[in-house]
Amino acid sequence: MTLDFQSTLFDGLDAEAPAPAMTAPIRRRELSSGAWVDVARGWLPEPDAVMAALIEHVPWRAERRAMYDKVVAVPRLIYTYMIGEELPHPALAAARDTLSAHYAEELGEPFRTAGCCYYRDGRDSVAWHGDTIGRGSSHDTMVAIVSVGDPRRLHLRPRDVERREESFAVEMGHGDLVVMGGSCQRTWEHAVPKVAAAGPRLSVQFRPFNVF
Numbered sequence: 648m649t650l651d652f653q654s655t656l657f658d659g660l661d662a663e664a665p666a667p668a669m670t671a672p673i674r675r676r677e678l679s680s681g682a683w684v685d686v687a688r689g690w691l692p693e694p695d696a697v698m699a700a701l702i703e704h705v706p707w708r709a710e711r712r713a714m715y716d717k718v719v720a721v722p723r724l725i726y727t728y729m730i731g732e733e734l735p736h737p738a739l740a741a742a743r744d745t746l747s748a749h750y751a752e753e754l755g756e757p758f759r760t761a762g763c764c765y766y767r768d769g770r771d772s773v774a775w776h777g778d779t780i781g782r783g784s785s786h787d788t789m790v791a792i793v794s795v796g797d798p799r800r801l802h803l804r805p806r807d808v809e810r811r812e813e814s815f816a817v818e819m820g821h822g823d824l825v826v827m828g829g830s831c832q833r834t835w836e837h838a839v840p841k842v843a844a845a846g847p848r849l850s851v852q853f854r855p856f857n858v859f
């Protein structure tokens with residue numbers, strides 16, 4: 648009998664991915680119109696390994712989108728893991744389950760899908776939008792983002808142009824958690840603008856069923 652000790656060891660490690668300890672304090676910022684943002688720094692365990700796994704294993708797609716009369720490339724790579732699809736690193740599944748437990752009472756349902764974005768450099772970005780496909784357009788919900796790689800800023804602004812002085816930005820650094828909640832998707836907008844220089848950043852957005 649041969650015993651493959653190495654692979655046995657790694658199987659064992661894989662099965663017990665470290666879950667976020669939730670020791671990093673989650674700080675809430677209340678926004679107007681019933682929106683809020685939670686931030687926890689250094690929340691995701693093993694951010695280096697998660698980053699490597701995302702780059703290597705996500706079947707990245709360059710999306711193209713009709714804009715006015717042209718078809719333009721969306722300036723970032725994307726892929727969405729739907730319900731039941733295995734995530735590319737066990738720490739991500741552990742993070743999703745920890746978030747589902749932490750927000751269970753407030754959200755009333757678990758996080759189900761994982762949208763992934765790959766910002767290759769400072770030229771990659773996402774324009775102002777709310778995640779309003781599905782329930783986010785009419786109901787309070789949550790979008791929980793874990794970020795790895797170079798820091799980029801998530802800019803937020805009220806939809807109401809009269810309130811634009813409330814606009815602000817949150818830095819999303821390596822291993823950070825940012826959760827948009829309450830009415831944030833329908834009463835506020837968010838964006839990750841281009842910057843002069845940045846290395847790769849990857850973002851995983853956990854969303855409940857029927858929120859995109």
Ligand SMILES: O=C(O)CCC(=O)C(=O)O
Binds near residue numbers: 837852
């Ligand atoms: O890059 C991020 O963290 C945000 C991405 C985003 O807003 C989206 O894909 O809906």
Ligand SMILES: [Fe+2]
Binds near residue numbers: 776778
């Ligand atoms: Fe979004």
